[in-house]
Amino acid sequence: MSGHSQFKNIMNRKGAQDKARARIFSKLAREITVAVKTGGADPDGNPRLRLAIQNARSENMPKDNIERAIAKGSQSADTTNYEEVRYEGYGPGRVAIIVEALTDNRARTAPNLRALFTKKGGSFGDTVLFNFEHIGYIEFGLNVASADAMFEAALEAGADDVQTTESTHEITCKPDDLAQVREALEKKFGTPNAARMDWKPTVTTPVTDLETAQKLMAFIEDLNEDDDVQRVITNADIPDDILAQLG
16 A cells, blocks of 8 residues: 555545544533523533533543533523433434434424435334333442442442443343432442433334444444434344354
8 A cells, every 4th residue: 555545544544533533522621501491500500411521521622611511501692592302213224223412403304314314224113112121220340349349339229229240240130229328429439420311112113133233333323423313222132153243
């Protein structure tokens, strides 16, 4: 490969990385702004904002960007109203998919997502929630406590279950108990890595061939590229050997 071709490939790759980084920052900024609008600009009294700022910092989002997002949410002159909206459907392999979005224009978001589902051979608007259980979810790093200490503290706080993986403590609780469990654990262990309402698959869809898995992952990537999309949840069950081939 010539030096010119190598340089062009490097620049193309850098351009794609910069674009992806800008998209992540945009989503993080939107979450910060909405957190301020719903709970105020003081992180000490607004757990959602505190977590949003922590997530932004973990992605190396510049301090100026964070401060601008907070200021935007604080400005009474800013009349932008974001709605938290959930969309459902099926993707490649009939995998159930939930898409959570923050949008200031449903008339833009829904058609965009419908077009993506249709393009990728999925179906948009089908009810898939029966495949999932609505839960409260809290996540801490392993460094904050031992598995036994986290288990004891979480159950004492009112959680239903604790799973310690190779990298995290994952606490689940009833949706109505999320605030009290998060507050109790935050006092002991600091701000969690994540604290949110979530969807836990109760019925999974096996994805046992590489081609379907590749199509599914590409579809999820396309969904996440939409500026309004905050999270994509699926009930896919992909074997380890297929995941390894996905790289």
